[in-house]
Amino acid sequence: xxxxxxxxxxxxxxxxxIGILVSNLLVIVFAVIQGWSLGSMMVIYWVQSVVIGIFxxxxxxxxxxxxxxxxxxxxxxxxxxxKGKRSTxxxxxxxxxxxxxxxxxxxxxxxxxxxxxxxxxASAAGGMAGWFEGPVWFVISVLGFVAGHGYSFYQNVRAxxxxxxxxxxxxxxxxARIIPMxxxxxxGGMAGATLGSMLLFxxxxxxxxxxxxxxxxxxxxxxxxxxx
Numbered sequence: 571x572x573x574x575x576x577x578x579x580x581x582x583x584x585x586x587x588i589g590i591l592v593s594n595l596l597v598i599v600f601a602v603i604q605g606w607s608l609g610s611m612m613v614i615y616w617v618q619s620v621v622i623g624i625f626x627x628x629x630x631x632x633x634x635x636x637x638x639x640x641x642x643x644x645x646x647x648x649x650x651x652x653k654g655k656r657s658t659x660x661x662x663x664x665x666x667x668x669x670x671x672x673x674x675x676x677x678x679x680x681x682x683x684x685x686x687x688x689x690x691x692a693s694a695a696g697g698m699a700g701w702f703e704g705p706v707w708f709v710i711s712v713l714g715f716v717a718g719h720g721y722s723f724y725q726n727v728r729a730x731x732x733x734x735x736x737x738x739x740x741x742x743x744x745x746a747r748i749i750p751m752x753x754x755x756x757x758g759g760m761a762g763a764t765l766g767s768m769l770l771f772x773x774x775x776x777x778x779x780x781x782x783x784x785x786x787x788x789x790x791x792x793x794x795x796x797x798x
Contacts, residue, residue: 593714641738
């Protein structure tokens with residue numbers, strides 16, 4: 571049973587990018603209407619990063635043909651077989667998951683105390699109440715990210731089936747994508763929990779998200795080798 575058709579067509583319109591933009595803008599609109607704090611939005615964006623990681627694990631596992639040129643583990647080139655693919659996906663899941671676990675603990679601790687000495691996240695959060703600001707809209711926002719990145723995942727896997735991507739480059743893609751997003755948000759927390767700072771840094775985060783989407787889809791995929 572095949573997950574995708576072997577023959578795919580290239581669509582010049584970047585619908586997955588549009589979906590990611592729309593989901594980001596949806597969050598900003600809900601934040602303004604519901605009066606969310608920047609801390610509440612950082613929780614939503616944390617969930618978005620987790621969603622990106624989950625889809626990426628499945629993207630690696632669904633690879634059929636790939637190369638590992640320049641990609642080594644303990645000084646040995648990662649094998650271009652199912653074992654190499656699985657071990658890379660597991661390593662990524664553990665490393666990426668641990669990073670987000672620590673980040674998530676930091677967010678929850680900051681929101682629970684709301685004390686200035688807990689750092690930028692706490693000062694932006696305004697207490698645990700941020701978790702409950704418009705829970706229905708919070709869930710809708712998260713589902714928007716799932717839908718946007720789910721379609722992006724679909725597009726990526728279709729492209730991977732027509733190429734021979736580098737597994738090492740693929741493994742590091744999510745880090746290059748989420749680090750600019752979260753650095754922007756941390757700077758937003760340092761700037762203070764105001765509506766202006768929330769709009770500014772959420773807008774910059776959206777731009778960083780879309781820019782890295784462009785890099786992933788249009789630049790990195792051009793470097794993939796065609797199937798022999």
